[in-house]
Amino acid sequence: MLHSHRFLTGALFSLMASTVLAAPSAVPPQSLKPLLETLNERLNIGDLVALTKWDSGKPIQDSPREAQVIANARTLATQYTLDPEEVAQLIAAQMEANKLVQYGLLAQWQVTGAAPDTPRPDLGQQIRPRLDELQSRLLQQYAAFAAHRRDADCPVWLATARSGLAVDRLHELALVRATGELCVRAAR
Template sequence: MPHAPRLLTCALLALIAGSAHAAPAPETLQPLLVTLNERLNIGDLVALTKWDSGKPIQDSAREAQVIANARTLASERKLDPEDVAQLIAAQMEANKLVQYGLLAQWQAAGAAPNTPRPDLAKQIRPRLDELQTRLLQQYAAFAPYRQDPACPTWLANARKGLTHDTLHELALTRATGELCVRATAR
């Protein structure tokens, strides 16, 4: 196999050359990621309320309600309700990841941060509802690019610098896990 190293080198060069000419990320991606990150950071506040109340993080009834509402909004906006349900479910999973991580940190430390606690029902949930409306608008603007072969690269690059720690970085990766999809053969 004397040609194997040369073939490998040629393949790598072709890959590098192809990625160097990849289309730039659409302008609609960054605002979407900023909103996803903003929604994710609200998980810190939710974690504080769960710490104080002792309530479990998992709230299946609330999640089902949020997803049902998202499906309705998707239909009204001419979006695929199943795609939107997956997007919102990913946001909730990412948010729970933050909450579980923070609660574990605070349990190990023996205390949560001494910061103001907003009311979950009166302040946090209305904020999440407002963000969901904005999120769906931005998702609709980005949707035409979801099947672009460069989408995963765009996401990886656009996520850089948005988060402030490893926990939130992992959660943002989860939150964006369904944004790019492969084109399916028909």
């Protein structure tokens, strides 16, 4: 009897401890979900960019375009009362995550010898304007979330909110990269 009581007490304690450790101590801000959805939408556009790169044979790395996007983001940062350097880091993380998707997809297609047979929008006329529109929305949502970046629960909120957003393991990894700049740990 004593043994079963200890077992039940131990099991109950383990269950409570795992629940406490798994759940954030505070409710995530409402601004997190739309921000992550926009980041995920931006990542999914990487699939279309990869298709255009496959067809054209152009390299994924486009340093002049990346510099232009970051410069534009720094300028827009002031409209949202954001630190231009933090915004540059956020946008650079988005581009790195997007390239991760592109490299992953191109590698898959090289193995099979073909890319999916889906419509290819024009990179300059359709995809880039969409990315520019998403950047404005992203900065607005980032501004709404910015006050929560240093919250001790931010990493837990982020991990929980990211769960289930990505379509596959490649996009999940890229989403981790895209959100790597969102939470700021306090210096110890």
